[in-house]
Amino acid sequence: MFNLKAENNQVILTSQTYEQKQSALDGIASVQVNGPDAKNFEMLTSVSNEPYFVLKAQNGQVIGTSQMYSSTTAAQIGIASVQTNSPSTEIASV
Numbered sequence: 001m002f003n004l005k006a007e008n009n010q011v012i013l014t015s016q017t018y019e020q021k022q023s024a025l026d027g028i029a030s031v032q033v034n035g036p037d038a039k040n041f042e043m044l045t046s047v048s049n050e051p052y053f054v055l056k057a058q059n060g061q062v063i064g065t066s067q068m069y070s071s072t073t074a075a076q077i078g079i080a081s082v083q084t085n086s087p088s089t090e091i092a093s094v
Contacts, residue, residue, distance in 0.1 A: 001024060002024050004031060012078055015031075032087055036086055041082075043075060043079075046068055050068035050070070051068070051072045052075060053066045054066070066082075
């Protein structure tokens with residue numbers, strides 16, 4: 001799996017769990033391509049009524065999911081952060 005982090009080191013997007021490292025790297029590349037475009041985001045609401053969003057690839061597959069937010073405005077700020085940070089080529093292994 002991978003996390004996309006903002007400049008303040010806060011996790012702003014989390015991927016699914018992958019069986020192979022190459023699949024995770026492919027997911028990262030998809031975030032880099034699809035993250036800057038607002039049309040690739042979908043706002044959702046959890047069962048506990050908390051807003052969150054998903055980032056989707058061109059084929060409609062979910063690439064990553066955000067945390068739960070306290071408000072729609074906060075989730076929109078999260079989307080803007082993903083748009084800003086997703087093109088980064090800095091990849092750190094843990």
